[in-house]
Amino acid sequence: MLTVQFGQCGNQIGGKLYSKIIEDIKSTRGNESSNHEYAENSTAKWFQGTSKSGSMYARAVLVDTEKKVINKILKQKEDKWCYRASNIVSTDYSSGSANNWAYGFVKKGPEFEESVHDAVRYELELSDTVDSFLCLSGCAGGTGSGLGSFIIQSLRDEYPKKSILSTLLLPFGSGEIATQNYNILLSLAKIIDSADMVVVMENDKLHDEAVKFGNLKSHVSFPNDINEVACQKLLSVLQAANDVDNNSLNDLEHMVSKLVPHPAYKFTSIETVPLVLPSNTSLLEKSWSVQKDSSINSINWQAQFKYLRRNLLSGNLNQRRSLANILITRGVNSDKVKKNNKLVCHQLDDPYNCDELIKNDIYAQLHWLTDYDKFRHFHQNRRLLNYDKFSSLITNNSAVNKTLDVIVSKAWNSYTYGAFLHQYKKFEMEDDDFLSAFSKIEGVISSYNELER
Numbered sequence: 001m002l003t004v005q006f007g008q009c010g011n012q013i014g015g016k017l018y019s020k021i022i023e024d025i026k027s028t029r030g031n032e033s034s035n036h037e038y039a040e041n042s043t044a045k046w047f048q049g050t051s052k053s054g055s056m057y058a059r060a061v062l063v064d065t066e067k068k069v070i071n072k073i074l075k076q077k078e079d080k081w082c083y084r085a086s087n088i089v090s091t092d093y094s095s096g097s098a099n100n101w102a103y104g105f106v107k108k109g110p111e112f113e114e115s116v117h118d119a120v121r122y123e124l125e126l127s128d129t130v131d132s133f134l135c136l137s138g139c140a141g142g143t144g145s146g147l148g149s150f151i152i153q154s155l156r157d158e159y160p161k162k163s164i165l166s167t168l169l170l171p172f173g174s175g176e177i178a179t180q181n182y183n184i185l186l187s188l189a190k191i192i193d194s195a196d197m198v199v200v201m202e203n204d205k206l207h208d209e210a211v212k213f214g215n216l217k218s219h220v221s222f223p224n225d226i227n228e229v230a231c232q233k234l235l236s237v238l239q240a241a242n243d244v245d246n247n248s249l250n251d252l253e254h255m256v257s258k259l260v261p262h263p264a265y266k267f268t269s270i271e272t273v274p275l276v277l278p279s280n281t282s283l284l285e286k287s288w289s290v291q292k293d294s295s296i297n298s299i300n301w302q303a304q305f306k307y308l309r310r311n312l313l314s315g316n317l318n319q320r321r322s323l324a325n326i327l328i329t330r331g332v333n334s335d336k337v338k339k340n341n342k343l344v345c346h347q348l349d350d351p352y353n354c355d356e357l358i359k360n361d362i363y364a365q366l367h368w369l370t371d372y373d374k375f376r377h378f379h380q381n382r383r384l385l386n387y388d389k390f391s392s393l394i395t396n397n398s399a400v401n402k403t404l405d406v407i408v409s410k411a412w413n414s415y416t417y418g419a420f421l422h423q424y425k426k427f428e429m430e431d432d433d434f435l436s437a438f439s440k441i442e443g444v445i446s447s448y449n450e451l452e453r
C-alpha cells in the first residue's frame with residue numbers, strides 16, 4: 001500500500017498514522033512468534049527501506065501547496081521512522097490554496113501533477129507489491145479538496161488496476177470555513193468517479209468519541225486527540241487480520257471488493273467500540289450498561305457486538321440499512337470455562353459468535369447480494385495497541401445520507417444566493433460544474449435512500 005497525504009489535514013493524519021503503526025508494532029504483549037510475524041507484516045505494508053541512521057522510510061508521498069505544515073511534521077523527530085525527502089512535494093513560495101477547491105483543482109493540480117507522479121513512480125519501482133493507494137485528505141480547504149481530487153483522478157488514469165481508497169475528513173459542521181460546503185461537494189463529486197471506495201470521517205463525530213470515551217480527559221485537543229481517534233479507526237481496519245471462513249487476508253483490494261459491490265455505493269465509515277483504555281472501562285459500563293469481562297479489564301466481545309449493532313441501526317425511525325459490512329476483531333479470548341472437562345471460550349467471550357451483526361434487519365433487501373457478500377468477519381489474535389479486545393466495523397450504510405443531505409442543502413443555500421461563486425468562476429468554473437456536482441451527489445443520496453425501502 002502507498003499512502004498519499006494531501007494538505008494540512010491529510011499530512012497531519014498521515015504523520016500520526018505512521019507513529020501509531022510504530023506504537024502498534026512495538027507493543028509486545030502476547031505471544032512472541034505472533035508478534036514477530038505481525039511486526040514483519042506491518043513493516044512490509046507501511047514501510048520501504050531504511051535511512052542511513054536506521055530509521056524506516058514510510059511508504060508515503062506528502063503533497064501540500066504550502067511547506068509550513070510539512071516542515072512542522074518533519075521536525076517532530078521520530079527515531080524509528082521518517083519520510084523520504086524526495087517524497088515531499090511542496091513549494092516554499094506558495095501559501096496554500098485559499099480554501100478554494102477551484103484554485104486547488106484547476107491551478108495547483110496541473111502544476112503538481114508531474115512531481116507527484118515522479119514520487120509515486122519512485123516508490124512503486126522500489127517494490128512490486130504495492131497494489132493500492134491510501135489517500136488522506138480533509139475536504140474543507142483548497143488543497144486536500146481541490147488538488148487532492150485532481151491527483152486522485154490522475155492516479156486513477158495512470159494506474160487503472162490499483163485500488164484507491166480515499167479517506168476524507170469532513171470539517172466541523174458549525175462552519176470553520178465559509179466555502180467548506182462547496183469544497184466538500186465538489187471533492188465528493190470528483191472523488192467518487194476516481195476512487196474505488198471512500199471512508200468518510202466527520203470531525204464532529206470524532207470529537208464526540210474523544211470526549212465521551214477518551215481516557216476521562218477533561219479537554220479534547222484539536223487536532224491531536226481527534227486524529228488519534230481517526231488513526232486508531234483506520235489502523236483497526238487496515239492492520240493484518242484473516243477471514244474467519246477462508247483465512248484470506250484483509251488487504252485493501254479484497255475489502256474494497258466486498259464493501260463496494262456496486263459503483264453507486266462507495267461511501268463507508270468505520271464504527272468502533274468506544275476507545276476506552278483498560279483503566280477506564282467503568283465509564284463504558286456506566287454509560288452503556290454493558291457487562292465487563294471479569295477476568296481482565298476489557299469489554300467482552302458480545303457487548304462490543306451489541307454496541308456496534310445499535311450504532312448500525314440507530315437513527316431516524318431505525319431505518320438505516322447496510323449494503324455490506326466487514327467486522328474485524330482483534331485480541332484474545334480470555335474468559336474460558338470448563339465444559340466436558342475441556343477449557344472453552346465463555347459464550348460471552350467468543351469473537352466468532354457474531355450473530356448480532358448478521359441479523360437480517362441490519363441489511364437492505366437486495367436480491368443480487370448473498371449473505372456471504374453482505375458480511376465478512378476477519379480476526380486477528382494479536383492485540384491492537386493497548387486494547388485486549390477491539391472490534392471495528394467498516395460499513396457501507398445508508399446513514400451517510402444524513403451527512404450528505406446536510407452538505408448539499410447548505411451548499412445549495414449558498415449557491416442560490418450566488419455566495420462566493422466569483423472566487424470559483426475566476427478559475428474557469430461555470431454554473432454547469434456546480435450543477436453537475438449537485439446532481440451527482442443527489443443521485444448518491446437517492447441510491448442510498450433506496451436501501452431503506
Ligand SMILES: Nc1nc2c(ncn2[C@@H]2O[C@H](COP(=O)(O)OP(=O)(O)OP(=O)(O)O)[C@@H](O)[C@H]2O)c(=O)[nH]1
Nearest residue numbers: 007008009012096097099138141142143144171223
Ligand atoms: N481531523 C482533522 N481535521 C483537520 C486537521 N487539519 C485540518 N483539519 C480540517 O480541515 C479543514 C481545513 O483543511 P486544511 O487541511 O487545513 O486545508 P488544506 O487542504 O491544507 O487547504 P488550504 O490550506 O486551503 O490550501 C479544517 O476545517 C479542519 O476541520 C487535522 O489534523 N485533523
Ligand SMILES: [Mg+2]
Nearest residue numbers: 007008096143
Ligand atoms: Mg493548507
